[in-house]
Amino acid sequence: MTDNHQVRLAARPEGLPTPEVWEHTTEPVPEPAEGRFVVRVSHLSLDPAMRGWMNAGRSYVPPVGIGEVMRALGAGEVVASRHPDFPQGAHVTGIFGVQEYAESDGTGVLVVDPSVVPLSTYLAVLGMTGMTAYFGLFDVGALREGETVVVSGAAGAVGSVVGQLAKIKGCRVVGIAGGPEKCAWIVDELGFDAAIDYRAENVGTALRTHAPNGIDVYFDNVGGDILDAALARLRRGARVVICGAISTYNATGRPAGPSNYMSLLVNRARMEGFVVFDYADRYAEAAAELGGWLRDGKLRSREDVVRGGVADFPDTLLRLFRGENTGKLILQIG
Amino acid sequence: MTDNHQVRLAARPEGLPTPEVWEHTTEPVPEPAEGRFVVRVSHLSLDPAMRGWMNAGRSYVPPVGIGEVMRALGAGEVVASRHPDFPQGAHVTGIFGVQEYAESDGTGVLVVDPSVVPLSTYLAVLGMTGMTAYFGLFDVGALREGETVVVSGAAGAVGSVVGQLAKIKGCRVVGIAGGPEKCAWIVDELGFDAAIDYRAENVGTALRTHAPNGIDVYFDNVGGDILDAALARLRRGARVVICGAISTYNATGRPAGPSNYMSLLVNRARMEGFVVFDYADRYAEAAAELGGWLRDGKLRSREDVVRGGVADFPDTLLRLFRGENTGKLILQIG
Incomplete structure (x- = not known):
């Protein structure tokens, strides 16, 4: 059993998030309870909105709590499952957080097919x-x-x-x-x-x-x-x-x-x-249309992929605010 | 034949309009040409939007030109007419400008009935x-x-x-x-x-x-x-x-x-x-509904009426920007 490396929010930033606002933790990889499954996260989505999630106060989602694993969209593979809809080997996207392994009950998780487009594209044009x-x-x-x-x-x-x-x-x-x-x-x-x-x-x-x-x-x-x-x-x-x-x-x-x-x-x-x-009930409609344009070559998905570990998340996030990415910034784990 | 006293824009103001931005002129009262009529203005509407009309540059209406009679909504009585729809004695509202007498071809002019509500109300709740x-x-x-x-x-x-x-x-x-x-x-x-x-x-x-x-x-x-x-x-x-x-x-x-x-x-x-x-084609609908509420006592029209001459327009306008009016500020002429 390997470790689960994580990045947690240690303090609310003033201005650009400095290294001090992050805490790097290691936990055992969880075992899934009944009705749950564990994802090995291979891709993390880096989004400007993350900066807002780090602030205290009323917004469209609750702030990330101090001490919590930083919220992040990600993609990965189910490595252990006690949930029939998300079997071992399935590829999925969801809000898995900045960590190597995430346990989930399937809320907001989508099964995706990496033979159609690369997994990273499900965090970009198709995400x-x-x-x-x-x-x-x-x-x-x-x-x-x-x-x-x-x-x-x-x-x-x-x-x-x-x-x-x-x-x-x-x-x-x-x-x-x-x-x-x-x-x-x-x-x-x-x-x-x-x-x-x-x-x-x-x-x-x-x-x-x-x-x-x-x-x-x-x-x-x-x-x-x-x-x-x-x-x-x-x-x-x-x-x-x-x-x-x-x-x-x-x-x-x-x-x-x-x-x-x-x-x-x-x-x-x-x-x-x-x-x-707010448009969750129409994601399928949008995905179908976007997927069609992607297939027809009318739409390109460019992913700016940084390879590293979850520990590289804090530095990678700063690239967004320095305007260093072109297309979708993604941290590919391992 | 009496004179027609007017207030013209002499210069574009910086900040609050000072006396220097206005020019007071006197002209003979015009005689109406065929298809036109002359209104003796009894009430001038004072509106915050006037300040914007005094500025140069692109807006939703052209700026008042330097040397032009200041644009203003008003109400009054037709005193001479060669236009069948606006006979002598008719009461009207329209963009007559800051002057005692205005000539018009009827564009944007409405005939109103001062026996229903006072003329000033046609510049307020019904205007x-x-x-x-x-x-x-x-x-x-x-x-x-x-x-x-x-x-x-x-x-x-x-x-x-x-x-x-x-x-x-x-x-x-x-x-x-x-x-x-x-x-x-x-x-x-x-x-x-x-x-x-x-x-x-x-x-x-x-x-x-x-x-x-x-x-x-x-x-x-x-x-x-x-x-x-x-x-x-x-x-x-x-x-x-x-x-x-x-x-x-x-x-x-x-x-x-x-x-x-x-x-x-x-x-x-x-x-x-x-x-x-932009809603000109629906004014009648709104006027009917507002008039009904007014008649039923559900809606009150308060007009803050200042009595004076057109020469009092510059000072009266400043009352708006000092927040001195309650309800609709109107300058009643004569």
């Missing part, structure tokens, strides 16, 4: 990432064919899918990303119509160039000045989809709000937030 | 003010019976109607206003469930007390810190109606945005702006 892009763009954003879509964090996990979905729907798509490599990737490889490098360009000026008639749907993953620049360029009846605000997650003071929000009035526009978990 | 409250609350806010509604600028023209409409629909209504007289008025006279005096109380704390289960619809007329406090108290699925932001209209720097906007994500809420002019 919460893809669901977030799909429901955010189509339901919250109420996208219509031919519209102009702008997405921030465009080379990130969700943003890169959002832009591709909008292209599939015949939209003009402008992505905002950091650095020339990411900008080249979203245009050359993913087919975006234009990219704005927010590190090198004035985003407001560039939006005027690349979305000359204004923005119909702005899908925001970053918040801050980029959100403000996009608000200033809304078209009448625009929808602003609030998916995330990674630029503010590690702010230690009160982050500035979008001072151009009155553009919502001038343009009869709306700004709306959502949480992908 | 754009009432329409703004009606469409903002019912259409943009998508109000449902029994919800908790919070309105800022609650003793103002629009806010005082919003709260009453929400009470008619069986909602819990909390108004935010400045000073004990206004707070007493909205509770004792208009039937709001609670009032928060933002000058004397911490709005966030008071919202926790008066909207303990959170806010379903927040109707915002003020922006600034009060908007932020309301965002922090949204309930799941809440709607934030952006009607105005009077606290920011005279800001000389870039006003702060609502830093709590991520509450929209946590609470799957939306924030949406609107412009009442």
Whole structure:
């Protein structure tokens, strides 16, 4: 029997999570009780939302408790089971936490087939990432064919899918990303119509160039000045989809709000937030459609895979906040 | 033949409009051309939105040009006419500007009956003010019976109607206003469930007390810190109606945005702006319903009438920004 290495939240971070906020623990691998099973986690999903889960206070999910294994989506293989729906050898995804082995009763766990797409893709385009892009763009954003879509964090996990979905729907798509490599990737490889490098360009000026008639749907993953620049360029009846605000997650003071929000009035526009978990009863619909586009080559899933142990989780997480990932950041264990 | 005194915009204001931004002119009263008529303006509507019309730049209506008569809604009597639909003696409302006599071709002009309600009421509950409250609350806010509604600028023209409409629909209504007289008025006279005096109380704390289960619809007329406090108290699925932001209209720097906007994500809420002019084809529907409630005593129209000449317009306008009016501020001419 091997050990189960884990990463637990030891303290609530102020700003970027430093090594002190984590505790590395080792436990025996659990034996499954009746109706439960044990998963050996092979892939961990790294998500900007994790930073929010580490904060105290009311949110859309309870905070991770001090001393608890850090919450994380993951994928792996069932290695011991007393649950008929999740037999030994099955491959699964679920909220397994930052640990090598997780016990589960099957709540929120999906069986997946790694012969169709790699296991990592079930954490990317065919996982919460893809669901977030799909429901955010189509339901919250109420996208219509031919519209102009702008997405921030465009080379990130969700943003890169959002832009591709909008292209599939015949939209003009402008992505905002950091650095020339990411900008080249979203245009050359993913087919975006234009990219704005927010590190090198004035985003407001560039939006005027690349979305000359204004923005119909702005899908925001970053918040801050980029959100403000996009608000200033809304078209009448625009929808602003609030998916995330990674630029503010590690702010230690009160982050500035979008001072151009009155553009919502001038343009009869709306700004709306959502949480992908609310769409659980429609995941199958989205997975089927996303899977079809993936199979037909209309949609690409890029996973930025870091190999290591669970102990590498804290450092890997920081890559998100430094903007070092392209596509979906995944930690592959072992 | 008398003179036509006018107030024109002489310069774009920085901050509060000072006397220097206005020009007082006198012209002969016009003679109506064929298909046109002349109105003697008896009542001018004073609206926070006027401040926005004075700024240069893209908005939902073109800015008032330098040297032009200041744009204003008004009511009056037709004194000369070559238009069959607007005969001499008819009472009308329309965008007549800050002047004693206005010539019109009838565009956007409505004939009203001052024997039903006073002429001033056609600028208040039965005018754009009432329409703004009606469409903002019912259409943009998508109000449902029994919800908790919070309105800022609650003793103002629009806010005082919003709260009453929400009470008619069986909602819990909390108004935010400045000073004990206004707070007493909205509770004792208009039937709001609670009032928060933002000058004397911490709005966030008071919202926790008066909207303990959170806010379903927040109707915002003020922006600034009060908007932020309301965002922090949204309930799941809440709607934030952006009607105005009077606290920011005279800001000389870039006003702060609502830093709590991520509450929209946590609470799957939306924030949406609107412009009442978009609902022109449904004004009759709203007027009929508002008129019925007015007649049945379920809705009160309070007009805060200042008597003077058009030359008093600049000073009267400032009363809005000092929060001195209760109900609809109107300048009655002569």
